[in-house]
Amino acid sequence: MIAFTGVTALTVVLAAPAGGATATSSRPVVMAALGDSISAGFNACGWYVPCVSRSWSMGDHAFVQSHYLRLRSLDESLAWQNLNFAVPGATSADLAGQVEKAVARGADYVTILVGAQDACVSEERLMTPVNVYERRMAEALTLFRAGRPGGRVFVASIPDLKRLWRVGKGDLVARGFWAVGRICPTMLAKPASTSAADRARRDRVRARVAAYNAVLARLCVAYGPACRSDGNAVFNQSFTLGHLSKWDYFHPNEAGQKLIAQKTFEAARGWITGDDRQPIPVP
Structure with a gap:
């Protein structure tokens, strides 16, 4: 079992500031x-x-029905600005810099999904330690609170990489892309292997992602009512090869993005629209 020794201290850092500057009723x-x-x-x-x-x-593609489009349909005051600061290959180490950009542009609602690349590295020993991931995420959330004290944060869980392996391991084309592109070797190397060592490796990588998700949920609770996590909705979500890009069999395609949007907005809707202020319990 992983001990989250930093949680008590981080709770103090992220506790709601005096004066009640947390989530507001406005969209x-x-x-x-x-x-x-x-x-x-x-x-x-x-x-x-x-x-x-x-x-x-x-x-802004109608098929995907993103958080932006769903919120826009409820309130047209949500202005369109292309404030997508997410970067392919980013890890938890990059989040603080993205937060600074969002703060500079006056964002009052941010979504965060980061951590897969902290686990998808060339060797297990290079995966981001849980305590380092926790520190980086806490620093980023603290930056956002300091810069936008009335802003809100939605935190999506990291997908289950072992479920991805399970979905694609029997497909020759998927295995080919994984091998040629050296995609997420910690999980996807030797995808057809049933050796005890490879099974244990996959389990350890999955456990690391689960630990990252536990950190996200705990930090969100510590942040207070202005933060909502998805309650592990993305991590627990079943999907098929039909939800994966045919360019790499790793990233979600349009259908996969739509599924993520649907499941995460179900967790965020009442909270972000002002109809529900109850936090999702920590898993």
Whole structure:
């Protein structure tokens, strides 16, 4: 079991400031997407390029029905600005810089999905330690609170990488892309292997992602009512090869982005629209 020794101290840092500057009843006016390739829509509509129009968070493509479009349909005061600061390949180390950009542009609602690349590295020993991931995420949230004390944060869980392996391991084309592109070797190397060592490796990588998600949920609770996590909705979500980009069999395609948008907005809707202020319990 992983001990989250920093949680007590981080709770103090992220506790709601005096004066009650947390979530307000008003809907957001300026929205920004933060994170990695998933929020950037990477490979969702082209060959190895970001496709922000298909982003589950900030996309303006009607099929995906992103958070932005769903909120826009409820309140047209949500102005369209292309504030998608998510970067393919980003890790938790990059989040603070993205937060600074969002603060500078006056974002009062940000979505965060980052962490897959902290686990998807060439060797297990290079995965971001849980305590380092926790520190980086806490620093980024503290920056946002300091810069936008009335702003709100939605935190999406990191997808289950072992579920991805399970979905694609029997497909020759998927295995070929994983091998040629050296995609997420910690999980996807030797995808057809049933050896005890490879099974244990996959389990350890999955456990690391689960630990990152536990950190996200705890930090969101510590942040207070101005933060909402998805309650592990993305991590627990079933999907098929039909939700994956045919360019790499790793990133979500349009259908995958739509699924993420749907499941995460179900967790955020009442909270972000002002109809519900109850936080989702920590898993």
